[in-house]
Structures are given as C-alpha cells and as structure tokens.
Amino acid sequence: MPTTSSRPVAFADVLREHAVPLTHVDPDAPLDDLEPLRGMVGDARVVALGEHSHFVGEFMRLRERVLRFLVERCGFTVLAFEYGFSEGFPLDAWAQGEGADGDLAELLAGTIPIGLEGPLRRVRRHNGAAAGTVRPVRFAGVDIPAAGGSLLPALAPVADYLREVDPEVLPLVDEATRIAASFAGASAAVAAPAWARLAPSEQDTLTAILARLLIRFRGLEPLYVSRSDQRGYDIALRRLEGACHADHGFRAMADLFAGKGLTADTSARDAYMAGSVLWYLKRSDPGTRVVLVAHNAHIQRTPVSFNGHLTGLPLGQHLERVLGDDYFALGLTSITGHTPEMVRDEDAAFGFTLADTELGEPEPGSVEAAFADAGLGLAVADLRAARRRTPAGGGPDRVRMQSTYLRTPVLDAFDAVLGTPVSTTATGLGI
16 A cells, blocks of 8 residues: 655755756857746746846846847836936937947946846847837836936936926035035945045935925926926936935945944835836836846845844835736856955945855755755746745745855745856956
8 A cells, every 4th residue: 555755855856846957048049948937927027037146147148048038939028127217218219229239338338237238239139120010128227326326317317307397496406416426436336435424414415405306396296297298207206216215325324334224224225126117117008028137135025134134125025015926036046156256445446346256065055055956957946836835934045145145035035046057257347
C-alpha cells in the first residue's frame, strides 16, 4: 500500500518545478524562450524589471530583451525608467522620432549611465518601423529630478510655466533656483553632502518656498488652467512635486547619516516614483501597459529594512496598494560573479566610483542559494506559483543587493525572479 511522506518539500524542489530555463542574454536573439513569461505576467498593467545592482552588463542586456518581448509580443506601450520625470519629456520626443539618431548622446550627457541608451534606441527603431500600424511606445521618466542630484531640471520649466500663468511669484522661484544651484550635482551622491553644508537658513528658505509654491499651485488650479491648459498645469505641478520630494529627501538622508533619522523617512522618492507611474496610467489610453525599470529594492512589494530598522517603503509596495495583482515585480539577480559596488567619492563626476567586487557563494536562505540548489542556470522562476506550494513564512528570506544581502521575505517581495549564473560589471560606462 503506497504511503505518503510527511517530509516537507525543499524549496529548491518547488523552485525547480516552477522555473523555466532561458536560452539567451543577447537582446537581439529570438524571443521564443521567453514565452512562458507571458503566462506569469498575465494581464498585469505594470511589469517592473529590477536588478540587484546597477551597472551589470548581463542585467542591462536581459532587461532590454524582456522589454522587447513585452512590447513585441504582449502589447506594452510605455517604457518607464528610474529617470527624472521632468527630464523624460525630451527623451520621449526623441523616441517618437524627433531629431536625429545622434541626438541621444547629447540628451543623456551628464546623466548616470544606468543602461537607458539601448532600450531607447530600440524603442525609436520600433516606432519608426511600426509607424501608422500600431500604437507607438512612449518613454516616461518617473523619478525625482536628477535622481536627487539637482532641483534645477524641475525648477527651470516650472519657472517658464509660471512666467505665463503667474508672473507675480517669479521672484520666489528665482530665489529657490539660486539656492538649488549652489548645491546641484549629477547625482544625490554629490548634491546631498553639498546640501548638508548649506547654512540652515538657506535650507529652510528653500523648503519654505517650495511648500508655498506647491500649495499655491493647488489652490489656484482653475486660474492656472484658464491661462494655459490642463495638461500643461498637470506637468508643471508634477515637476514641482518632484522638487519638493527631492528636497525632503535631502533632509531625510542627512538625518539618517547623523543617526537621528525618522522611521522610513527616505520613502519620499519611492512614493514619488510610484505616483508618477500612476500619473501616466491615468493620462494614457485605456489598455495601456507599462514596463517599469528600476532597482530590485525599489520594485519589491515588501518594506526595506536594514539591521531590523525600517528604512523605506518601496515604490512596489505603493503600487501594489493601488493596483493589486495588476502590478508584477520581476527581480533580477545572479548566483555568483562580480558586481559593481558604488564607493562614495565627492570628487568623481557622479559622486561615486565603481569597485568591481567578487560575489561569494550564495548565502544559505537566499533566493540565489535556492537557484543554485535547484541546479538552475539562466532561468526565470514563477514565485507566485511557488508561493502556493510553500508554507506561510517559508521560502528564501534574503536577496542579493550589490555585494551584500537585503533581508526580506522573497516570495512576498517579488512575483518572479530571473537569475543569471554569473554577473559582470559593465565596461565603457565612464564612471
């Protein structure tokens, strides 16, 4: 008589059952091996593609390949990126065919090279080839200005807008711009310490002006719209909100580094990015589907904690609250290899340099260890399906983050994970 074993199934066995091997990393390779991803994603309106580290060559290529699959085979029409909301509009115009192919280098000059060029060129080619036959793919920046490096990309167009609808307040904008210019940099790694060196009176004046402008914007919406139009108002307001969130971020980070940070006070940036995704969904055609590219720690559905201290609520958690299962988080990680560790250096162009760091063997309890134990190479694992086979509180409790680990219940954090056998630091980035 057959007997039933009471031995719990190892998570690696569950993972193996719900993982699909992939054939290629090359973005231009055939897409057939990605077809199982269609069933995992289902009807989700927003699919977020992550990475455990920026500047990894394999992740850049895989993201572009998944983007191509979601556009060409699943009908996604918006590429959203961890890139400034305000700065995204010229890139969208270029992706729609404006200007020359060579203009992209100038548009991206001075921005952190996080792997945006390849996807943008692909979108432009796609739109050119499919003109008049299918809906074009749009580009959307969703981040605070310059990833927190400068308020100027938001304040300059806000000043232009106010010059048209409310010139009385231009002296306030000029004063905010003067202060913002005094600490502007190419990234938050440059701007945050420079902001911290400002006189407290300058810090407070900037915050007060931004708050006054924001409240005035909201209070005078009917007047502003009557002097412009609704779309112009909406964009200008979102830009100003980005400047306010970035300003809050400077204070939150300064307090965190000083050991007096409030719980989860660094969440403002993620809240803004999530809000930007929803902003685009609200203003897009029915049926619009978004591919969102950002770090794993942004797209995960679970809170971010370090050493037991709640640090931030990621954009994925904000989006899940609104979209539910219409939000799909696909994390990218590697079993072993190397990763670029960001080393702070205020004298560097972006405020940091990259240290090519060897990854050790996966830690027990990590999703990377589960991939290794399951004998998976390049593969994508359906964690929603694995979740149904795993007891509550089971499964991996950590995932790679640069050369260390972020403790989080991985089955709750991500809906799927794409794992590579190795990762390597991308070359030719100019960092």
